[in-house]
Amino acid sequence: MPSHIPDSRPQPDQVLVDIADYVVNREIQSRLAYDTARNCLMDSLGCAMEALTYPACTRLLGPLVPGTAVPNGARVPGTRFQLDPVQAAFNIGIMIRWLDFNDTWLAAEWGHPSDNLGGILAVADWCARNAVTAGKKPLTMRNVLTAMIKAHEIQGCLALENSFNNVGLDHVVLVKAASVAVVMLLLGGSRDRIIDALSQAWVDGQSLRTYRHAPNTGSRKSWAAGDATSRAVWLALITLKGEMGYSSALTAKTWGFYDVLFKGRPFRFQRPIEQWGSYVMENILFKISFPAEFHSQTAAECAMQLHARVREKIDEIGRITIRTHEAAIRIIDKKGPLHNPADRDHCLQYIVAVALIFGRLTASDYEDDVASDPRIDELRAKIICVEEPQFTRDYHDPEKRSIANGVTVEFSDGGKLDEVVVEYPIGHKFRRDEGIPLLEQKFRTHLARRFPDSRQEVIIGLCLDKARLEATPVNEFVDMFVI
Numbered sequence: 302m303p304s305h306i307p308d309s310r311p312q313p314d315q316v317l318v319d320i321a322d323y324v325v326n327r328e329i330q331s332r333l334a335y336d337t338a339r340n341c342l343m344d345s346l347g348c349a350m351e352a353l354t355y356p357a358c359t360r361l362l363g364p365l366v367p368g369t370a371v372p373n374g375a376r377v378p379g380t381r382f383q384l385d386p387v388q389a390a391f392n393i394g395i396m397i398r399w400l401d402f403n404d405t406w407l408a409a410e411w412g413h414p415s416d417n418l419g420g421i422l423a424v425a426d427w428c429a430r431n432a433v434t435a436g437k438k439p440l441t442m443r444n445v446l447t448a449m450i451k452a453h454e455i456q457g458c459l460a461l462e463n464s465f466n467n468v469g470l471d472h473v474v475l476v477k478a479a480s481v482a483v484v485m486l487l488l489g490g491s492r493d494r495i496i497d498a499l500s501q502a503w504v505d506g507q508s509l510r511t512y513r514h515a516p517n518t519g520s521r522k523s524w525a526a527g528d529a530t531s532r533a534v535w536l537a538l539i540t541l542k543g544e545m546g547y548s549s550a551l552t553a554k555t556w557g558f559y560d561v562l563f564k565g566r567p568f569r570f571q572r573p574i575e576q577w578g579s580y581v582m583e584n585i586l587f588k589i590s591f592p593a594e595f596h597s598q599t600a601a602e603c604a605m606q607l608h609a610r611v612r613e614k615i616d617e618i619g620r621i622t623i624r625t626h627e628a629a630i631r632i633i634d635k636k637g638p639l640h641n642p643a644d645r646d647h648c649l650q651y652i653v654a655v656a657l658i659f660g661r662l663t664a665s666d667y668e669d670d671v672a673s674d675p676r677i678d679e680l681r682a683k684i685i686c687v688e689e690p691q692f693t694r695d696y697h698d699p700e701k702r703s704i705a706n707g708v709t710v711e712f713s714d715g716g717k718l719d720e721v722v723v724e725y726p727i728g729h730k731f732r733r734d735e736g737i738p739l740l741e742q743k744f745r746t747h748l749a750r751r752f753p754d755s756r757q758e759v760i761i762g763l764c765l766d767k768a769r770l771e772a773t774p775v776n777e778f779v780d781m782f783v784i
Contacts (some may be wrong), residue, residue, distance in 0.1 A: 311571025313496050315549040319574035321495040324482045330449050334579030338446040338496045341404055343764050344740055345415040347747035349396035354750055358399040362392050373430040375423040378782035379751050386427040390534045394527025400664045401646050402592035410460035410470045410473035416526035419450035420480040420534045423427050424487050429776040443771040448483040450582045455479035462569040471508040473529035476504045478534030479568030497546025501536045503558045506557045518644040560631050587728030589664045595777050596629035597652045600706035600725035604656035606721050611657055619713035621684045625706050626692040632685045642667035654680040
């Protein structure tokens with residue numbers, strides 16, 4: 302007997318509606334959120350400038366067809382490229398993410414909300430340039446900062462209670478969803494059009510985490526977020542051309558996202574969408590000291606504190622114990638060969654070994670010439686990671702959100718150093734007073750890789766002037782970064 306499938310269109314999924322309402326209607330009042338977004342903007346663009354010193358990154362930049370230039374297209378900071386907004390978003394996105402040095406959000410699903418800046422800045426710049434050409438008022442950097450705050454909130458709040466990695470999906474699905482929502486607003490899309498574009502993001506194919514884990518860890522993890530934010534721009538543009546949405550993209554029985562890819566579970570929310578504001582931006586974690594997977598940041602701090610006491614006795618070390626939290630063990634506790642930089646910057650043992658041996662941890666320390674030092678693998682083999690349940694509880698506590706690690710060094714002769722414990726990395730909200738001056742210095746260091754002193758000072762002067770930055774047209778801001 303034939304089955305009868307109802308063909309009536311349901312009302313849009315409530316999650317899609319609520320996110321669209323947040324994007325369109327929520328006014329961000331928090332000065333702290335805007336100040337943090339400004340720091341995030343500086344940090345993200347600084348990371349992008351640093352990435353331009355790595356050929357593995359720069360070979361992916363530019364137009365898909367060499368020599369293509371787009372009149373009034375979006376400019377790619379630190380380069381001479383002027384591209385369509387989709388390809389510009391990809392370029393900016395991979396530059397920001399390449400070195401694993403931009404901001405981080407840790408929850409049931411971790412990720413890097415500043416990845417959304419690729420799409421945000423490309424679209425805002427493209428819109429601003431075309432507005433100027435048409436004699437209209439361009440978008441300002443205030444619009445960019447607001448979009449950043451809202452993208453952080455969407456990605457971060459979806460991540461709080463929903464683990465995409467547990468079903469094998471990469472966290473960049475959240476970049477796609479957050480980017481498409483705020484990019485639609487920048488493009489002038491209505492509430493209903495934002496709902497349609499959001500549905501496209503969930504119906505779209507989603508990235509597997511294959512490239513983040515052994516035995517397949519590879520460089521795609523450095524451009525996956527650029528791909529996601531650029532895909533969001535593409536979905537937004539075709540939606541604005543009139544492409545329809547899919548109202549039950551999440552909830553449709555058998556064929557929806559929940560049933561196909563999320564084991565039939567609906568999204569859960571620690572913070573109801575109607576209460577969303579700027580929580581994520583205000584609590585974002587900055588990578589200030591080390592370009593390394595964030596669960597290792599405090600372990601690297603511990604190792605740096607121990608360096609002076611062990612640097613002359615590396616060959617006398619018999620055992621190193623790292624007390625850590627469950628997420629660190631699940632993601633970055635690695636044994637055996639490490640095949641490339643992408644493998645090494647996600648290995649807790651490698652990170653601690655380099656910091657103990659050299660008293661530093663930079664992006665170049667993941668390259669083959671450093672990794673070939675036999676002392677690193679010899680020390681890695683002596684490192685044991687164990688879960689500390691209290692660290693895991695504090696990691697998930699919304700009032701703490703700690704990322705604790707403790708490192709103990711024991712010597713072959715039976716000697717032992719006191720354990721060094723760091724609960725909160727320097728980029729944590731609890732250490733903002735200590736961290737922000739260092740974040741600004743990090744920005745200066747990265748700008749110096751690309752620009753002469755005079756240009757550096759102009760850029761820094763504007764970025765540190767809150768009111769002037771927010772009033773600056775996006776195209777004029779981006780032009781400051783053009784080579």
